[in-house]
Amino acid sequence: MADLKESPSQTAGPYVHIGCVPTFAGLEGMFGGQDLGEHMIMGKPEGVRISLNLKVIDGAGDPLTDAMIEIWQPGPDGTFGPTNGFSHWGRQPTDSYTGDAVFETLLPGAASGQAPHLFVWIAARGINMALMTRIYFPDHDNAADPVFALTGDRAHTLVATPVDGGFTHVIHLQGDNETVFFDV
Amino acid sequence: MTKLIASRDLDWHPPPLAPAYRSSQLRSPTQARLHYDPTTTEMTGPSFGHDMLGDLDGDLILNYAQAGQAAIGPRIIVHGKLLDEDGRPVSNKLIEVWQANAGGRYRHKKDGYLAPLDPNFGGCGRCISGSDGSYSFRTVQPGPYPWPNGGNDWRPAHIHFSVFGDGFAQRMITQMYFEGDPHIALCPIVQAIPSDKAIDTLVARLDMDTTIPMDIRAYRFDIVLRGRGQTLFENQMEGL
Numbered sequence: 185m186a187d188l189k190e191s192p193s194q195t196a197g198p199y200v201h202i203g204c205v206p207t208f209a210g211l212e213g214m215f216g217g218q219d220l221g222e223h224m225i226m227g228k229p230e231g232v233r234i235s236l237n238l239k240v241i242d243g244a245g246d247p248l249t250d251a252m253i254e255i256w257q258p259g260p261d262g263t264f265g266p267t268n269g270f271s272h273w274g275r276q277p278t279d280s281y282t283g284d285a286v287f288e289t290l291l292p293g294a295a296s297g298q299a300p301h302l303f304v305w306i307a308a309r310g311i312n313m314a315l316m317t318r319i320y321f322p323d324h325d326n327a328a329d330p331v332f333a334l335t336g337d338r339a340h341t342l343v344a345t346p347v348d349g350g351f352t353h354v355i356h357l358q359g360d361n362e363t364v365f366f367d368v
Numbered sequence: 369m370t371k372l373i374a375s376r377d378l379d380w381h382p383p384p385l386a387p388a389y390r391s392s393q394l395r396s397p398t399q400a401r402l403h404y405d406p407t408t409t410e411m412t413g414p415s416f417g418h419d420m421l422g423d424l425d426g427d428l429i430l431n432y433a434q435a436g437q438a439a440i441g442p443r444i445i446v447h448g449k450l451l452d453e454d455g456r457p458v459s460n461k462l463i464e465v466w467q468a469n470a471g472g473r474y475r476h477k478k479d480g481y482l483a484p485l486d487p488n489f490g491g492c493g494r495c496i497s498g499s500d501g502s503y504s505f506r507t508v509q510p511g512p513y514p515w516p517n518g519g520n521d522w523r524p525a526h527i528h529f530s531v532f533g534d535g536f537a538q539r540m541i542t543q544m545y546f547e548g549d550p551h552i553a554l555c556p557i558v559q560a561i562p563s564d565k566a567i568d569t570l571v572a573r574l575d576m577d578t579t580i581p582m583d584i585r586a587y588r589f590d591i592v593l594r595g596r597g598q599t600l601f602e603n604q605m606e607g608l
Contacts, residue, residue, distance in 0.1 A: 187455075188452075188454070189380055189566070189569065190380065191593075192561045194558070196528065198476075202476055202490075203528055211432065211491075214431070214432065242394040243394035248395070250478075256409065258409070264412040271414065272414065296408065297407075298407060303410065305539060307541050308395065311384075311395055312384060312557075313381050314539070334402050334404060335402065338399075358394065365397050368376075368403075368406050
C-alpha cells in the first residue's frame, strides 16, 4: 500500500458560493438551477420540523457574509439513514447582507451513545481549513455525551437557543465566547 | 472502539492564523481544536449518485456557454485520482470545482477586477469519482489575478476543489495550482502551508500522455483523503 499524505487544505476563498451554491451566486441555470443541499426535507418524513438559523461572527463582531455552512445530522430516530424524505445533509450560504444561514430540517434524535446533535462544517475566505463544530440542544442530558463533556466550561458555546419554530445559534470565531472547534 | 479513520496531521496543513494572509487574522479561532476520534457522526456522510449529474456538469468549457459557443482561454483537461492515504481509490464521491476565467475574473458580483467576464464561462463544475477513483474535468486555464491583501499580491492560477469522502471526517476543500507558476512561491495563501513538500502535492503536472493532439492539453492532479482503517474498508467491500 502506498503511504500518502492527505492533500493539504486551502481556504475556500471569497467565491465559494460560485462552486457550491451557484444558483444562489447568480449563475442562472447551472446544474439544473438547483443548489445541492438546499432542501433537506423532500417529502413528509416523520419528526419535528425546525428552522435552524446560524450566523458566524468574526473577531471584529461582524457576520461572515461569504461563508458556506454544511450540516450532517441524525434523523429523528438517531440514525444517519437513509431516511425517506430526509437527506440528513444540508448546505447553505451565509446571506450576503445579514450573514444568516437558515436550514429547514428535523430535530435530531439521540445517536447511539450521544446526545441529539448536529455536526457543522464551515468554509470561507480567511479560514485555512474548514472548521468543524457541533450544535446541541437545551433540556437534554448533554453532559453524558462524550464529545460535549470534552468541552468543559466552554460547552455553552455549542448549545442552540430556542425561538419560535426552531432554534438560532451564533458561532463565534474569536472573543470571550469563542465557539469550540474540533479536530476529528 | 476501532479507529476507522486515521488522525489528521494538523502540522501538514496551514495553521488557522497565517498573518501574511490578512483575512485569516479575524477569522482564525485562537483556541486549540479539541481532539476526539471520529464517532458515527463523522464516519458517515452524504452520498451522491452519478444520475444526479447533467451531461455538461464536468465541462466548464461548455456548461455555461450559449449553443454553438465555448469559453475563451487555453483548453485543458484536469484529471487524476481520488485516493486515500493508503493509496486506495475512493470511488463514487462528489468533486466540485470553481475558478476564475482565463483573464483572472470570477463571475461574482463582488469581483470587480479589470479583466472582462466571458459571457460563455460560468466557472464551476462537478463530477463523481469512478470505481477506480478517477475523475476528469474540461475547462480553460484560469488566469492569475490581483487581490486585496495589503500589498502587491497576485494569486497564482488555481482551481478550487471541494471533495467528499466516505465520512465527514474526510471532507475537504483545497486548491490546485499549475506546474511552473512563479506566483506559487509568492502567495501568502499557498505559503501558509508549512512545508514545500506539502505544497508540491497541490501542483498539477502537465500530462502529455492524456493531452489530445490539436485539441486540448491535460494536467494531472491526484487528491488524497484521510486513510480509512481496514474495518471500514472491509465493511464497504461487503456492501458493494
